[in-house]
Amino acid sequence: MPNFPSFLNRLTSQNTEKPINSPMISRTLLILLSMGLATFAYAQDTDPATTGSAVANIQVADAAPESAEEEASLDSGNTAWMLTATALVLFMTLPGLALFYGGLVQSKNVLSVLMHCFAIACLASIIWFAVGYSLALTSGSGKDWIGGQDAFFLKHLSVDALNGDHPETVWIMFQMTFAIITPGLIVGAFVERIKFSAVLLFSGLWLVVVYCPVCYWVWGGGWLAERGVIDFAGGIVVHATAGASALTLAAMLGRRHGFPRNLKPPHNPGMVMTGAAMLWVGWFGFNAGSAAAADTSAGMAMLVTHLSAATASLVWMLVEWRNTGKPGLVGIVTGTIAGLATITPASGSVGPLGAIIIGASAGIICYYACGFVKEKLGIDDSLDVAAVHGIGGILGTLLVSYLGWKGELGGLGINHDTWQD
Amino acid sequence: MPNFPSFLNRLTSQNTEKPINSPMISRTLLILLSMGLATFAYAQDTDPATTGSAVANIQVADAAPESAEEEASLDSGNTAWMLTATALVLFMTLPGLALFYGGLVQSKNVLSVLMHCFAIACLASIIWFAVGYSLALTSGSGKDWIGGQDAFFLKHLSVDALNGDHPETVWIMFQMTFAIITPGLIVGAFVERIKFSAVLLFSGLWLVVVYCPVCYWVWGGGWLAERGVIDFAGGIVVHATAGASALTLAAMLGRRHGFPRNLKPPHNPGMVMTGAAMLWVGWFGFNAGSAAAADTSAGMAMLVTHLSAATASLVWMLVEWRNTGKPGLVGIVTGTIAGLATITPASGSVGPLGAIIIGASAGIICYYACGFVKEKLGIDDSLDVAAVHGIGGILGTLLVSYLGWKGELGGLGINHDTWQD
Amino acid sequence: MPNFPSFLNRLTSQNTEKPINSPMISRTLLILLSMGLATFAYAQDTDPATTGSAVANIQVADAAPESAEEEASLDSGNTAWMLTATALVLFMTLPGLALFYGGLVQSKNVLSVLMHCFAIACLASIIWFAVGYSLALTSGSGKDWIGGQDAFFLKHLSVDALNGDHPETVWIMFQMTFAIITPGLIVGAFVERIKFSAVLLFSGLWLVVVYCPVCYWVWGGGWLAERGVIDFAGGIVVHATAGASALTLAAMLGRRHGFPRNLKPPHNPGMVMTGAAMLWVGWFGFNAGSAAAADTSAGMAMLVTHLSAATASLVWMLVEWRNTGKPGLVGIVTGTIAGLATITPASGSVGPLGAIIIGASAGIICYYACGFVKEKLGIDDSLDVAAVHGIGGILGTLLVSYLGWKGELGGLGINHDTWQD
Amino acid sequence: MKLVKAVIKPFKLEEVKDALSEIGVEGMTVSEVKGFGRQKGHTEIYRGSEYTVDFLPKVKIEIGVADDLADKVVDAIVGAAQTGKIGDGKIFILPMEECVRIRTGEKGDEAL
Amino acid sequence: MKLVKAVIKPFKLEEVKDALSEIGVEGMTVSEVKGFGRQKGHTEIYRGSEYTVDFLPKVKIEIGVADDLADKVVDAIVGAAQTGKIGDGKIFILPMEECVRIRTGEKGDEAL
Amino acid sequence: MKLVKAVIKPFKLEEVKDALSEIGVEGMTVSEVKGFGRQKGHTEIYRGSEYTVDFLPKVKIEIGVADDLADKVVDAIVGAAQTGKIGDGKIFILPMEECVRIRTGEKGDEAL
Numbered sequence A, B, C: 001m002p003n004f005p006s007f008l009n010r011l012t013s014q015n016t017e018k019p020i021n022s023p024m025i026s027r028t029l030l031i032l033l034s035m036g037l038a039t040f041a042y043a044q045d046t047d048p049a050t051t052g053s054a055v056a057n058i059q060v061a062d063a064a065p066e067s068a069e070e071e072a073s074l075d076s077g078n079t080a081w082m083l084t085a086t087a088l089v090l091f092m093t094l095p096g097l098a099l100f101y102g103g104l105v106q107s108k109n110v111l112s113v114l115m116h117c118f119a120i121a122c123l124a125s126i127i128w129f130a131v132g133y134s135l136a137l138t139s140g141s142g143k144d145w146i147g148g149q150d151a152f153f154l155k156h157l158s159v160d161a162l163n164g165d166h167p168e169t170v171w172i173m174f175q176m177t178f179a180i181i182t183p184g185l186i187v188g189a190f191v192e193r194i195k196f197s198a199v200l201l202f203s204g205l206w207l208v209v210v211y212c213p214v215c216y217w218v219w220g221g222g223w224l225a226e227r228g229v230i231d232f233a234g235g236i237v238v239h240a241t242a243g244a245s246a247l248t249l250a251a252m253l254g255r256r257h258g259f260p261r262n263l264k265p266p267h268n269p270g271m272v273m274t275g276a277a278m279l280w281v282g283w284f285g286f287n288a289g290s291a292a293a294a295d296t297s298a299g300m301a302m303l304v305t306h307l308s309a310a311t312a313s314l315v316w317m318l319v320e321w322r323n324t325g326k327p328g329l330v331g332i333v334t335g336t337i338a339g340l341a342t343i344t345p346a347s348g349s350v351g352p353l354g355a356i357i358i359g360a361s362a363g364i365i366c367y368y369a370c371g372f373v374k375e376k377l378g379i380d381d382s383l384d385v386a387a388v389h390g391i392g393g394i395l396g397t398l399l400v401s402y403l404g405w406k407g408e409l410g411g412l413g414i415n416h417d418t419w420q421d
Numbered sequence D, E, F: 001m002k003l004v005k006a007v008i009k010p011f012k013l014e015e016v017k018d019a020l021s022e023i024g025v026e027g028m029t030v031s032e033v034k035g036f037g038r039q040k041g042h043t044e045i046y047r048g049s050e051y052t053v054d055f056l057p058k059v060k061i062e063i064g065v066a067d068d069l070a071d072k073v074v075d076a077i078v079g080a081a082q083t084g085k086i087g088d089g090k091i092f093i094l095p096m097e098e099c100v101r102i103r104t105g106e107k108g109d110e111a112l
């Protein structure tokens, strides 16, 4: 990757204002790393109280298929829910995310954004099959920063292998849909000014170089998992990585022509709303599916996910109403996504009142983060991936320490004695 | 609420023709009450034969979580289905209902309608969390017209509480999606002539003042439940209340400019169709989910729901074809919704042939009801909420007495001996 | 049906270029038959090795409800999944297929296409209730080419009848959604040049005369089932029949004005993408639901379905990129559908690597088949039903012999010893 | 003959149409346009960023009229479309040499 | 030079374009418009209520032509767009003072 | 007074608008049109079949100007919209008899 900058230079379409300069690359890679590490470190700092249960929260703890095979037997109810959750998470990307992003750009760019989302989904699927699952979720490498190679091309797979009490095939598919949506989210950072071939190349590389390792660290049994980081459904793995990478990439690519004073408004708020609604519904699969079972944990995850989304939507709407004089459709649904991203890491560990607090924080903080990134940092993170997903994912990871079970404020709305996971 | 009319007067946007006059309020409140009571009374009159089983049909009969907790244990299959059904019912409102209504209005009002649906969904969620669930579905008040206050802010909730054999969290979420869609339906009555702040205020109040009590009466163990009213999935609770309130509200608000001779046709029938299709799919969760289990009752509910929708669609289309010379997309999908609303209260008690009869009745009666409300009553119930949902819900409640199990015509298509619930 | 041609002649709207001539009918009926038989024969030729397991693959093997009733008991997990799968398959047609087709035509025809899809869905539901289920999936006739008549109007149905370990009602509904989408697929052959009444008449007749028998042959215990044909989820029953009939019908109806040199391009690629994404998600219900349980077979079916779709999309995109200089949204999503149709018959018998091979073949072969049908055969199969679904379904049926379990190449990626169904 | 071209605010279309019908104008052709003028575009705020909307939606009406009717048409439009607020629009009057009714081939004032 | 402005039924666009190409017209500009005229709008019935559709979809074609070609252009349009039914549309001919081809800066008949 | 009508490539709209603002033009009316001209349409290939796209998207700008400003306007447009590639579009200049500002009723050059 030494000539990555010049390569990017060549592939970038002519729409950018600021050419990419090589020293910037090293700087931004540093930013990426430091942001990432800061998050994790912080998460770790404040988490000791929860260490004990956190490992159990991480649903891959018992995911090593070989060991599970003999004793466990298939539970049709849990399997039914995991199959459904997989369909829901795919639905988030196709067509949910595609419509959400497609509606936010200018009308002349809508087809290109849809194409990005769709092609990335296909590409990520193949990469997950080829190397991703193996590197991200199987042990066997003996290392704590990357998974093994035994499951390349899923060659290890037998049809009746189980992961816990559902088939391993379902687990591979469910996690695949996470690997699909994460690079899809980053699309929001570079819309309207990048070549299609560059999108494919970047997304493919990113999945292998960034997503798989981080996924292994947190869910695959890597060093963060060992230190007890809580990330129920992907606040770090999905949203923080996507947000940090989006920021880095947006800074590297430069700004769109006309940024920040002369941009075109979202061409189709109705399309944005439709996409956001699909993301909301699909997120039930994302968070409640991360319980890996149709059980009380899944039920609570769905409830808090929904409450956080609803609260963040209303709070965002009210802030916008106060600041601009009228509430808007694009605003309220952006609040929804902020609320959903923020509850994601916490959805296994907080109660209803905790969810309301998380949602309200998301509505305010992500709102101001949007302005901060674009106005203060001057980075054209076009569809606010960093401000909504990145900040949201990090915020949720931090809040869970205070709001979660046995955290400082107590698991609000949850009976302490009966809460066990 | 003594100054409600003048309040409404202030909040109404300038689009109306007829100002609201105070005496009208009392009159319409009377209409609302009488309509409601008439329905319930009628339902009760004709229902004695079914009293025994009706209580069992009402899925909240055994929903008092405290009592169920000890003996029952969680069934993962039923939980899986209830999680799925919840996602499906949310999908009905977001984006289903929003698109359905959005396509029916003029293009300049589409964003406002989408905003109404979305914001109401968020608001209803928070209200359900704060007071709704408690007032509508928990006992403990000792009264037969309103529920208890122990579950305000869900403070009673423990993560492993069960409702029957699925988590109480799931039950709260499932019922929340009903509380979301019902005020959403009423949006159809006041589109194109109301201020956004008035929508929020009305919907919030309505949920607490109308929906929660009626829900308690029928499903929460209130006086109607005691008298054996059959309302499997919400013919009374959801559709009749929404329809009656829509009619009242439309009468109070006055007519749109140009009503009835100079209105603009639906701006986007394709959007209407998309929304209706999503409502259809989501309705499987609504009706079959009301069985509260993945069992034979859910299976039959899904089958009859589908048959009624298909029949009503075709019948509506044929009536329109005969009356206007050509079948239209808006017509056929309105028939679908009529068929779905009408089968709702009956979907736990009729067989396939019963569903065909219900669907055919819905197709004809709701078709003519549309004309009746607008032309004869002269009420600008803009998107025909009363004619389609109100009449549909009431019609289904009446028909179930004749078509349902042990009703006068017998449960058509169902083997009497083996039908037990 | 002797005057079928002249009947069609009368009902065709004036948009066609080439009048239908009677001799053509016999010719095309011959084509249809021969195409169909060729497929089946071929499938049979190469299948002996799999005969043993094939019958088990066909999920109707144990579907005779009477026999299953006593011993089996309901499994809530499997029932939950079948209820969900049913909702997903309905979602494929409404609104998935409708939007997919609607976006491909000229803007002036979009409403008519949506209307076709919607009305056919309703009509097929009623026919399935009245005679279809009985003729297609019940025995009792004693014949090997058509089912019995005992289940006309579902008069045999008792509410607690089981099919295997899920309710028979669910089975009827699940299969009904297949009967809905298949005539819906054929819509693509005659868009933009047929009267609405002709569509209804043709679709109704086609369902009874073509679909029900073929369904019985393969899934209902008919002569093809007896010979061990593998068709897990409908490669023959759904896609090959739809494709062959589409070709026949397109040839009979003649070409659209301006075919092939002066056609209008798809009016809304974004709508096409939205529909295709919904088809993709829904297809999980189609294929994994065909396992009739939430088990390892369903999990593997979902995994291979997804991999085939992703591979075919990328391959189609690359071929188009090479041939035309730029990749397009309509192209990549057509590849998706090709990959999904092709894996359908094989989704119960191949592993991940087999799915990749099937997807890649679909991407290339269906791509060139589109050109072949339109340019070489000169048949205006307007939305390429034959090339994508017909060729796809046949291709998958052929490939499964080589790639499936114990087929010549072995079940790639599947551990032979543990693969049992 | 004249061709009168008026650019008005969209929500005034119905009123203008009615006013024109009243003075006997039987035909007009309408299109959606975007206007740029003294009424500067507004800014919309999405997610904390400002977006400038330069071009505002307007409706353009074209009416072919006989010479003597032109002034009445202009008055009718001004009467119906005026709000007194900036952005009300403009009327342009162009000379027209000939008019043909396609259905009949009629020419001149007959064809209007 | 003249500017010929024709309002026709949308489905006649292809035929008019072909007819114009035949007589050597190489350029034209087309837009979607709504027409109001003798061909009154129709009513559509949705859910038992009547909706009046006043404005019917039409297509407007603008063609800049040299003076001597104007009549041939009008004839070609009339020939191709005529159905004889009400609502066939109108052709307006306006005087044009100048025409410029942006690519080259050419002026006058050259630029057409 | 003149009515200047320019058909340009859509992505040049911003630049033309800026160029016109610079020379003091304060108003214009813009619409989306389809153009047919020397720049023949292209073919698009979907699923192995060719589709011909005859009409290309263009933007039409209409500007009412005082007589003496017309040439400057034309030059500004040519300057901003020229790419030198085929399909750059045309400018038509029509005589205009009168202009009315609806808001005030002003007429003539005042109203522009």
Ligand SMILES: Nc1ncnc2c1ncn2[C@@H]1O[C@H](COP(=O)(O)OP(=O)(O)O)[C@@H](O)[C@H]1O
Pocket: D007, D034, D035, D036, D037, D038, D039, D040, D056, D058, D085, D086, D087, D088, D089, D090, F026, F027, F028, F029, F030, F062, F063, F064, F065, F101, F102, F103, F112
């Ligand atoms: N010189 C012009 N040429 C063409 N159209 C114009 C011109 N000036 C104004 N318009 C049109 O008239 C509309 C209203 O003009 P504007 O200057 O905003 O307000 P007012 O007419 O009240 O002074 C503009 O949006 C534009 O469409």
Ligand SMILES: Nc1ncnc2c1ncn2[C@@H]1O[C@H](COP(=O)(O)OP(=O)(O)O)[C@@H](O)[C@H]1O
Pocket: D026, D027, D028, D029, D030, D062, D063, D064, D065, D101, D102, D103, D112, E007, E034, E035, E036, E037, E038, E039, E040, E056, E058, E085, E086, E087, E088, E089, E090
């Ligand atoms: N005076 C007019 N000015 C501008 N456009 C007109 C005028 N009269 C008619 N049109 C246009 O011509 C179309 C056809 O006119 P109409 O009166 O309906 O039929 P016909 O041309 O057959 O008499 C109308 O829809 C309108 O677009």
Ligand SMILES: Nc1ncnc2c1ncn2[C@@H]1O[C@H](COP(=O)(O)OP(=O)(O)O)[C@@H](O)[C@H]1O
Pocket: E026, E027, E028, E029, E030, E062, E063, E064, E065, E101, E102, E103, E112, F007, F034, F035, F036, F037, F038, F039, F040, F056, F058, F085, F086, F087, F088, F089, F090
């Ligand atoms: N005679 C004409 N009348 C009206 N519009 C024209 C005429 N000729 C060209 N145009 C418009 O100008 C655009 C560009 O013209 P074209 O011939 O393609 O390129 P160029 O102007 O570079 O020669 C066309 O798309 C069309 O919209």
